[in-house]
Amino acid sequence: MENSAIEKKYNVWIAVLSIAIPVVVAILFFVKLKDFGFDVKPLTFLPPIYATINGITAVVLLLAFWAIKNKKVQLHQNLMKTAIALSVAFLGMYVAYHMTSESTKYGGEGTMRLVYFLILITHIILSIIIIPLVLISYVRALAQRFDRHRKIARITFPIWLYVAITGVIVYLMISPYYIQ
Template sequence: MSGYEILNYLSLLTIGISGLSILAGLFFIKKGRRELHKKSMINASVFALIFVALYVIKNLLFPASKYEGPYRGLFLFVLWSHTALAIINFPLAVITLRYALKGTFDRHRKIAPITAGVWLYVAFTGWLIYFFMQWLNR
């Protein structure tokens, strides 16, 4: 297995754990389990940061590959929306976590559903981009 493949798999793992942690956090807050919700969301944040580090390392070490498959329009839509929302989600996540950690839960409750939705979209489309590049790039 090449270094590129290892970084790809680690990236998929970390963003997957991050997305699943968001889902767990949503489940826990709906059940009133605030401490488990907090732990899940912090876990999601840590794994998202690990993903970003892996992504930067991968792109510094290996040239970007181009999608040449049959669904180019769909791929570009997914890629562009993923990229734009990932950029937007970073400050949203920081603000959402800051509100929660400072105890300003009225503000946290207003922004958290938006942040979670965007985060889940970014995590899912990250996997979808991988699928396009690995399985449909022929």
């Protein structure tokens, strides 16, 4: 299959996933399993785990950047697949937590409250934007369209890194307010 045909083959999936994932996450954020008669315990142990996964994702992204800058292509590819897998694991745990637990309200005041919400809002917006960017970057690499891959990866990398790092920061800022 020609390289541009590979890209075209995946474009529909990229569009579908880029819309479906945020919509489904938004819906599931408000769906509680107990409301449907499921007797499930709140998965309150998950936030520190998925925050750690965000931190590991940031480290993996930095290592992948280092690898490609040092022409370690296979290592870069493996690290990027790992970063994607970590992000999928994060998403699954995040949804599971919110489907079994009440949302935690931030309890800080003053300037810290403003800082928290600024970080949270940018984190949420960019976490939606990063979905198609990661998928397009991955497909372009898969199609061996490395000129096009590099162009979008220059945009994708800093946004994905920001989302991963701010995920940890948001967790650290709200963690004192979690109900155990």
